[in-house]
Structures are given as structure tokens and as C-alpha cells.
Amino acid sequence: MSFSIASPAVEMRHITKRFGPVIANDSVDFTLERQEIHALLGENGAGKTTLMRILYGLYHADDGEIRIKGEPVTIHSPKDAIARGIGMVTQHFALAAPLSVTENVILGYTEGFRLGLPDARLRVAEAAQRFGILVDPEALVKDLSVGQRQRVEILKALYRNADVLILDEPTAVLTPQEVEQLFEGLRRLQAQGLSVVFISHKLHEVMDITDRVTVLRGGRVVGVVPTAHTTQSELARMMVGRPTYGVSKPDAARREDVLLRLENVCAEDNQGLPALKNVSLNVHAGEILGLAGVSGNGQRELAQVLEGVRSCTGGRVIANGHDITNAGPDKVMAAGVGRIPEDRHESVVAEMTVAQNMALEHLDEFVRNGMLDKRRIREHAEALIEAYQIKARPDDIIRTLSGGNMQKVILARVLERNPAVLVVAQPTRGLDVGATEYVRQKLLEQRQRGAAILLISEDLDEILELSDRIAVIYEGEIMGVVSPDVDIEHLGLLMSGVHQT
Amino acid sequence: MRFRIERNPSPVWLRPLIPLLAIVFTMVLTSTLVLLVGANPFAAYYYFLVEPLSSRVSAIEVLVKSTPLLLTGAAVTFAFVGGYWNIGAEGQLLMGATAATAIGLQMEGVPPWLAIPLMLAGGFAAGMLWALAPALMRVKLAIDEVVTTLLLNSVAFLIVSALLNGPWRDPVSQWPQSPEIAASAIFPKLIPRTRLHLGFIIAVVVIILIWFVLTRTAFGLRMRAVGLGSDAARFAGIHVDRTLLTAALVSGGIAGLAGVNEVAGIHYHLIDAISGGNGYTGIIVATLGTLNAWGVALAAVFIGLIDTGAQSVSRALGVPSYLGGVIQAALLLVTLAFLLLQHYRIRRVR
Ligand SMILES: Nc1ncnc2c1ncn2[C@@H]1O[C@H](COP(=O)(O)OP(=O)(O)OP(=O)(O)O)[C@@H](O)[C@H]1O
Ligand SMILES: [Mg+2]
Numbered sequence: 042m043s044f045s046i047a048s049p050a051v052e053m054r055h056i057t058k059r060f061g062p063v064i065a066n067d068s069v070d071f072t073l074e075r076q077e078i079h080a081l082l083g084e085n086g087a088g089k090t091t092l093m094r095i096l097y098g099l100y101h102a103d104d105g106e107i108r109i110k111g112e113p114v115t116i117h118s119p120k121d122a123i124a125r126g127i128g129m130v131t132q133h134f135a136l137a138a139p140l141s142v143t144e145n146v147i148l149g150y151t152e153g154f155r156l157g158l159p160d161a162r163l164r165v166a167e168a169a170q171r172f173g174i175l176v177d178p179e180a181l182v183k184d185l186s187v188g189q190r191q192r193v194e195i196l197k198a199l200y201r202n203a204d205v206l207i208l209d210e211p212t213a214v215l216t217p218q219e220v221e222q223l224f225e226g227l228r229r230l231q232a233q234g235l236s237v238v239f240i241s242h243k244l245h246e247v248m249d250i251t252d253r254v255t256v257l258r259g260g261r262v263v264g265v266v267p268t269a270h271t272t273q274s275e276l277a278r279m280m281v282g283r284p285t286y287g288v289s290k291p292d293a294a295r296r297e298d299v300l301l302r303l304e305n306v307c308a309e310d311n312q313g314l315p316a317l318k319n320v321s322l323n324v325h326a327g328e329i330l331g332l333a334g335v336s337g338n339g340q341r342e343l344a345q346v347l348e349g350v351r352s353c354t355g356g357r358v359i360a361n362g363h364d365i366t367n368a369g370p371d372k373v374m375a376a377g378v379g380r381i382p383e384d385r386h387e388s389v390v391a392e393m394t395v396a397q398n399m400a401l402e403h404l405d406e407f408v409r410n411g412m413l414d415k416r417r418i419r420e421h422a423e424a425l426i427e428a429y430q431i432k433a434r435p436d437d438i439i440r441t442l443s444g445g446n447m448q449k450v451i452l453a454r455v456l457e458r459n460p461a462v463l464v465v466a467q468p469t470r471g472l473d474v475g476a477t478e479y480v481r482q483k484l485l486e487q488r489q490r491g492a493a494i495l496l497i498s499e500d501l502d503e504i505l506e507l508s509d510r511i512a513v514i515y516e517g518e519i520m521g522v523v524s525p526d527v528d529i530e531h532l533g534l535l536m537s538g539v540h541q542t
Numbered sequence: 543m544r545f546r547i548e549r550n551p552s553p554v555w556l557r558p559l560i561p562l563l564a565i566v567f568t569m570v571l572t573s574t575l576v577l578l579v580g581a582n583p584f585a586a587y588y589y590f591l592v593e594p595l596s597s598r599v600s601a602i603e604v605l606v607k608s609t610p611l612l613l614t615g616a617a618v619t620f621a622f623v624g625g626y627w628n629i630g631a632e633g634q635l636l637m638g639a640t641a642a643t644a645i646g647l648q649m650e651g652v653p654p655w656l657a658i659p660l661m662l663a664g665g666f667a668a669g670m671l672w673a674l675a676p677a678l679m680r681v682k683l684a685i686d687e688v689v690t691t692l693l694l695n696s697v698a699f700l701i702v703s704a705l706l707n708g709p710w711r712d713p714v715s716q717w718p719q720s721p722e723i724a725a726s727a728i729f730p731k732l733i734p735r736t737r738l739h740l741g742f743i744i745a746v747v748v749i750i751l752i753w754f755v756l757t758r759t760a761f762g763l764r765m766r767a768v769g770l771g772s773d774a775a776r777f778a779g780i781h782v783d784r785t786l787l788t789a790a791l792v793s794g795g796i797a798g799l800a801g802v803n804e805v806a807g808i809h810y811h812l813i814d815a816i817s818g819g820n821g822y823t824g825i826i827v828a829t830l831g832t833l834n835a836w837g838v839a840l841a842a843v844f845i846g847l848i849d850t851g852a853q854s855v856s857r858a859l860g861v862p863s864y865l866g867g868v869i870q871a872a873l874l875l876v877t878l879a880f881l882l883l884q885h886y887r888i889r890r891v892r
Contacts, residue, residue, distance in 0.1 A: 369779070370776065370777055370778065374779055387773055388777045389774055393767060393771075397767075401780075
């Protein structure tokens with residue numbers, strides 16, 4: 042068919058998808074040209090993931106049609122999608138951790154009954170070479186870093202001859218260096234003929250890597266623009282429907298009293314290796330202390346120690362006048378510590394309702410005459426949903442909420458108690474522009490109120506924007522504490538382990 | 543033409559009809575078998591499902607059959623909701639029965655108002671004790687309780703056998719069965735000249751209690767949270783280990799009560815077939831009842847019904863008694879399959 046040469050890699054027309062009363066996609070048109078890197082942009086819950094899950098055969102559209110290279114198709118399952126050359130990498134990777142890279146790549150893509158592993162290993166190595174993906178075919182997936190695992194997922198798709206690759210928030214879990222490597226790889230693959238759908242909330246990445254942008258709002262397309270002809274602020278305005286301004290940091294509110302004190306805290310990681318080495322920090326009332334560092338330098342362990350879910354092997358933690366060294370989560374909360382953890386799924390029970398999760402940390406307060414007061418649980422949830430503008434109903438199962446709304450649930454549950462100390466990790470990861478602003482605004486309000494806030498973030502811009510002081514962590518050690526108007530080069534050196542002179 | 547299977551919850555109106563549909567489907571499925579042994583399928587199903595309910599005596603017998611299932615179903619449900627996979631209700635039941643026998647044998651001259659509570663407490667404690675080791679191993683050493691609770695069932699059975707062939711062997715008949723427990727320790731009948739006994743009331747009370755605890759108390763919600771996501775529950779300040787331990791022990795205790803029920807309500811002495819498989823059937827009851835107290839009650843009565851029905855079929859039509867067993871098993875499988883399949887629908891495409 043001669044006309045198909047010029048036709049786009051993917052055309053989706055009038056795609057509509059409902060989940061009960063929610064319209065996730067409302068007559069969406071989306072075109073992916075060949076050899077194009079195309080950003081799909083939109084606030085949390087705008088319907089980006091839903092649209093791509095339809096293309097990949099994980100959901101079925103209620104209405105609309107899909108053409109691939111000009112040919113109308115029906116995609117019943119990911120198997121059909123793969124046969125049509127479509128690959129998708131989701132945020133939660135679908136890899137079998139105990140198996141090797143080779144085994145993961147060929148899993149579900151073997152012909153006949155025999156495995157023929159040695160052959161497969163060669164073919165996988167060859168493919169990795171051809172696509173320029175640096176990964177050892179014999180390594181076990183469980184030993185790989187997040188960035189390397191993502192490369193395995195991409196290799197898996199390409200090995201199945203994908204020429205359309207869907208990446209759903211691929212950079213949310215990567216360090217800046219890994220993002221750079223990913224982009225280099227994508228550019229090279231693009232030159233070899235790959236088309237990419239790229240979903241991200243980070244506008245500078247979109248400006249950096251993509252050729253065109255489709256913006257969704259409330260399930261509808263609000264614009265399609267070539268990246269070269271737009272700006273970050275214009276994209277933000279299209280997404281949110283109003284101009285965005287960023288947050289403004291009010292004057293310092295720091296007081297003298299230290300509300301969170303860490304003295305020589307030591308802890309081990311899951312492998313039993315030292316992850317924190319004599320960490321000492323003071324956080325004052327009315328202050329945001331940012332903890333900067335490259336991912337994997339002990340931030341996660343430090344957050345967990347303060348959240349009460351990891352024990353320390355040495356040192357002391359004093360919060361709000363209480364010794365909470367090795368105290369469990371209940372004691373930590375009772376001392377007045379509010380916790381917003383890195384992994385949202387770690388702190389909410391995904392299969393329970395919004396209202397139940399909002400009450401779970403302090404269930405005793407919702408008991409009357411020995412019975413659960415269901416009315417109060419519900420009213421409590423309604424009040425928080427209203428106050429924090431959460432797009433959800435009290436009886437919604439948490440799992441069905443978009444990332445931004447899930448984060449707001451956690452935020453509401455913690456902030457309503459006006460905690461003296463706040464331990465916050467990656468608070469805006471995966472959140473859209475509007476939600477990010479909202480969360481940062483709320484943290485600043487807590488600072489003005491007089492809370493001592495430890496902000497752990499791998500997003501350096503976030504640290505610089507919000508912090509009163511910045512502590513830098515490297516291989517479990519505090520390299521130094523600097524002011525936010527520090528020279529960036531200097532900060533970079535500290536983050537890479539070069540000692541302050 | 544192609545079909546595809548989609549995940550899609552069934553409409554609300556369909557849900558109450560599912561057991562009925564399952565029954566009809568099973569009838570069709572097994573009718574050839576009934577024809578093969580030369581009986582009329584319609585008559586067979588009449589005796590299976592309707593006849594037991596048509597007379598007062600046999601309807602009461604259905605309740606008698608469901609009594610131990612109410613207890614073991616409740617026991618399993620309580621553990622499963624908390625994410626503790628107790629497969630050991632059978633062994634816990636046997637230990638409850640053993641304790642009940644030991645106490646019952648000593649109750650000569652003790653008034654019933656004291657003897658019966660003593661036996662219930664003893665049975666509950668014995669079930670708990672039997673559940674303790676696997677629960678501790680799970681909580682302290684992360685050893686999978688499915689394996690340990692299952693293995694302890696055989697151990698419990700061997701202990702019962704040893705007792706019956708040793709110290710408790712009936713001195714008169716030399717059968718491997720214990721002497722009869724004291725008259726004052728026997729559960730009173732609720733209705734004269736039937737087998738319905740005090741145990742039924744106890745079972746109903748237990749069902750109401752677990753319904754209350756699971757749905758109306760903070761502890762119940764915490765247990766649910768642990769069952770659905772133990773990491774998130776721990777993060778929220780719930781003592782996961784303590785909760786699991788409680789779930790496991792209470793579950794064991796309730797299964798122990800089922801053992802007391804069999805000794806004091808039905809047999810009056812210990813035999814090695816005392817459990818009749820009720821510990822295992824409790825898992826089916828809990829699953830059929832979707833881990834919900836009222837569902838468990840319905841499932842227990844339903845299985846009690848087809849148990850009774852199986853006997854009446856073979857008695858009335860002279861068909862081999864195992865046919866009743868076959869139909870009963872088929873009905874269970876079909877019902878389970880229907881409960882699962884209701885979450886899907888088949889759609890024709892193009
Ligand atoms: N399986 C589901 N059941 C019910 N509702 C769903 C389901 N999946 C998505 N939704 C709803 O559909 C809407 C669109 O969700 P979707 O995940 O596509 O958003 P998104 O643009 O990917 O957001 P985010 O940036 O947070 O990932 C949301 O309102 C969401 O709650
Ligand atoms: Mg998404």
C-alpha cells in the first residue's frame with residue numbers, strides 16, 4: 042500500500058473512555074508522526090495514562106478508532122499491540138527481579154517450547170549493542186538500579202520490534218544523570234526510526250527532548266503545538282487553564298528553638314550495609330532544611346529512620362523534646378512528627394477508601410462507645426477533601442486516584458494536625474505543575490506557622506526554591522550545610538563527595 | 543467474529559441470583575451422571591435441595607450440620623481478613639475437641655452452668671495454643687504459616703489417635719474411642735427429639751461477634767488494613783505483629799470451639815473422625831462467604847443443606863451414596879467459579 046508510507050505511526054481519533062461517572066478521555070484525537078518524539082502533557086488525572094493504556098490494549102475505548110501506519114486496527118490486548126510494533130514502559134516496571142536481563146527480555150516472546158538460553162543471550166546482547174543500550178545481559182534484575190531496569194524495559198520493547206515506544210513518566214524515578222543518558226539513547230533510536238510518546242510533568246524535559254506536544258485537560262485535547270514554537274509558561278498555561286506564577290517564599294520565619302535534632306545517627310540499608318554514618322542535623326522551628334544529594338546516598342534510609350519504620354544502629358533522634366530513637370511510627374506521631382513519605386503506596390492502603398485512609402493514623406479518635414464512628418470518619422474526610430481541594434469522594438478506593446490526588450490525601454491527613462516537625466520526602470514527584478505549586482505553598486505555610494521541616498528531595502530546583510538552609514548528603518555522610526544562595530558549582534561538588542575546604 | 547473477556551463487575555441485580563444460577567448449571571452438568579445410574583435427575587435434585595427443607599425435622603438437621611461450619615468458617619474468616627492464612631482450623635478443632643473431652647470426663651457432679659463454660663474455655667484455649675507456634679514463627683521468623691498450620695493438622699490428628707489407642711481407649715468395647723463425657727457436660731438440646739443443641743446458639747453468637755468486630759470496631763479496621771497492605775498499615779502506626787498474632791489466636795480459639803461443639807453436642811466422646819473435615823470445609827465456607835460474616839452464615843447453611851441433601855438423595859432413590867458427594871463437590875466448584883467469573887463479561891467484537 043503506497044499511501045501508508047507517508048501516514049503517521051499512530052492516529053487515535055475521537056477516543057472516549059469512561060470509568061463510571063468519570064470521563065477519562067473525551068473524544069481525544071492524537072497523532073504520532075513517524076520518527077517523532079511527542080510529549081503528552083496534562084495535569085494529574087487529565088487522562089494521559091488512560092489514553093496510552095488504550096493504545097497498548099490494557100483498556101478498551103468506549104468509542105473511537107485507532108490507525109497504525111494508516112491501517113485501522115482493533116487492539117484487544119498488549120499482545121495485539123506488540124504485534125503491531127507498539128511497546129510501553131509503565132512507571133511500575135513489569136520485570137521479574139530474580140531472573141536475568143536476558144530471561145526478562147525474552148519472557149513471553151519465545152518461539153516453541155524450548156528456551157535456548159545461550160542463543161537468546163547472544164541475540165539479546167546483539168540487540169542491546171544495536172540499540173546502544175548499555176546493560177549486561179547476564180546481570181540479575183534485582184541487582185540493577187532503577188535507571189538500568191528502565192533500560193531493560195526499553196530493550197524488552199525494542200527486542201520485540203517495537204517502532205512506537207510509549208514512556209509513561211520515565212524520568213520520575215531517574216537521577217539527572219540517568220535522565221541525560223535516557224535522552225541520548227532516545228535521540229539515537231529516533232534517528233534509527235523510532236517514534237516515542239513521552240509523558241512527563243517536567244516541562245524543561247519536554248522542551249529538551251520532544252518535537253511536538255499534545256496537551257490534555259480534563260480528558261480533552263486543548264492544544265497540539267510544535268515544541269520549537271512554544272515556551273514552558275505557555276505549556277503550563279494550557280495545562281492548567283490559567284497562568285501559573287510559581288510559589289513566592291515569604292521572609293524567614295526561623296526561630297531559635299530546635300525542634301528536630303539528629304545526633305550521630307547511623308543506620309543500615311536493606312542489605313545490612315551502612316547507609317547513614319554519624320548524621321547530625323538540627324532543624325529549627327519555622328525553618329525548612331533541605332537535604333540535597335544524588336539519589337541513593339542514604340536519603341531513603343534517613344527518611345525511614347525519622348518516620349519510625351527503620352531502626353538506627355547508633356545515635357539519637359530528638360523530636361519536639363521527645364526521644365524518638367528507634368520508636369515505632371505510633372510513638373513518632375505522638376511526639377508531633379508529621380510524615381510524608383517518598384513512596385506514596387507505602388503510606389496508604391491502596392484497597393481501602395479515602396475516608397478510611399484519612400482516619401487510619403489516628404483511629405482511636407474515631408471511636409465512640411467502643412465502636413467506630415463511621416459518620417465522623419466520613420465527615421472528617423469530607424472536610425479534608427473540601428479544605429485541600431481533593432478530586433475524590435470519601436468512599437473512593439485510593440487505588441483509583443490520580444497521583445496528585447493521592448498525594449493530597451496524604452498531605453491533608455498530616456497537615457490537619459499541625460505537626461511540630463515535618464519529614465517530607467520527594468513531595469512533588471509525579472505531580473503536575475498546579476499540584477506541585479499547591480504542595481510547595483502548603484509547606485511554606487507550615488514553615489510560617491512555625492513547623493520544623495526536613496525536606497528531602499532529589500529535585501535540586503525544589504530544594505533551592507524552598508529551603509532556608511541546605512544540607513548535602515553523600516554516601517550517608519553530611520558533607521556540609523550551606524545557604525540556598527550558594528554557588529551551584531559548589532553545591533554540585535558537595536553532592537559528588539568533594540569535601541568543603 | 544471474535545470475543546474478548548473484560549474485567550467488569552456484574553450488575554447489582556445479578557449478584558443475589560448467582561447461587562441460583564450455580565445450582566441450575568450444576569444440575570445440567572451432573573444430570574448425565576444421574577441418568578447413568580438410572581435415576582430421574584429432577585427427582586434427584588428435588589431430594590437434594592428441596593426435600594431437606596420440606597419437613598421440620600430435616601430442616602433442623604440442616605442447621606445441625608451447619609453448626610460446626612459456622613464456627614470453622616468464622617475462624618478462617620477472622621484470620622484471612624487480617625492476611626493470616628490459617629489452614630490449620632482442622633488441627634485447632636481437634637485440639638479443642640481433645641480439651642473438651644479431657645474436661646468433660648472430669649465433670650461428674652459438677653453442675654452444667656459451670657461444666658459447659660469450663661469446656662468452652664478449655665476448647666478455646668486449646669485451639670489458641672495450637673495456633674500459637676505457627677503464629678509466632680510467622681511474626682518473629684517470617685516463616686510461611688500456610689505450611690506450618692497445615693502440617694500441624696497431621697500432628698493434631700496423630701495426638702488424638704495416640705490418646706484413643708492409649709490412655710483413653712474405651713475399657714469396655716476396646717474401640718479406639720474415649721469414654722463418654724459426664725452428663726452435665728453435654729450440651730442441652732434446643733428442641734426435644736432433634737439433634738439441634740446449644741452449640742448452634744454459640745455459633746450464631748460467634749458469627750455476630752465477628753461481624754461486630756470486623757465491621758464496627760477500630761481493631762477490625764486495623765486488621766483489614768494489615769490484611770490489605772501490611773507495609774502501609776505499619777507506616778500508619780498499627781502494630782502489625784500484634785494484630786497478626788491476635789488474628790491467628792482468636793481464629794484458633796474459634797476453631798477450638800468447633801471441636802467442643804462436636805464432642806459436647808454430637809458425639810459425647812472423642813473419636814478420631816471427630817472433625818469430619820469441618821476444619822478444611824471452613825476454608826471453603828469462608829471463601830464462598832467472601833470473608834463477610836453474613837456471607838459465611840449463608841455459605842455454612844448452604845453447605846449444611848447439600849450435606850443433608852446428599853444423604854436424602856441416596857436414601858430415597860437408592861443411588862450410590864457417593865453420587866451425592868460428587869454433586870456436592872460439583873456444586874461447590876461451580877459456585878466458586880461463578881463467584882469469580884461475575885467480575886468479567888464476554889463481549890463480541892466486530
Ligand atoms: N481503573 C480506573 N478506575 C477508575 N477510574 C480510573 C481508573 N483509571 C483512571 N481513572 C480515572 O481516570 C482519570 C484519568 O486518569 P489517568 O491515570 O489517565 O490520568 P493521568 O493524566 O495519567 O494522571 P497522572 O499525571 O496523575 O498520572 C482520573 O480521574 C482517574 O481517577
Ligand atoms: Mg498517569
